[in-house]
Amino acid sequence: MSESKAIYEINHNPVLKEVKTLLETQTTKGLEKYGNTVDPDEYTAEQWIDHALQEMVDMMVYLVTLKMKLKKEKENEPI
Known part of the structure; x- marks a missing residue:
């Protein structure tokens, strides 16, 4: 391409x-x-992994919150 x-x-x-x-x-x-x-030399490889893991935990919180919100909205829909 x-x-x-x-x-x-x-x-x-x-x-x-x-x-x-x-x-x-x-x-x-x-x-x-x-x-x-982003400066690759700012952190060690392990520190970059730790940072990414922290960001992933935040993402999980956001996704679980969104899933709960969608479930609640679906439950409130008329049949």
């Missing part, structure tokens, strides 16, 4: 556009908060 086809897909596929927007937003937040983007 040519790079131009990939760029086209990123800019036109709604899912990929949202991922691109999220990456841009997070990069902007990181630059504002830390003054730089």
Whole structure:
């Protein structure tokens, strides 16, 4: 696949556009908060793993919350 086809897909596929927007937003937040983007030398490999695990725990909390919310909404739907 040519790079131009990939760029086209990123800019036109709604899912990929949202991922691109999220990456841009997070990069902007990181630059504002830390003054730089990801620096692989900032942490050891083990520290990067620990950081990722902490982020995954947060993600689990968000997903369980969303699942509970969807279940509650489904229960409240008329039959």
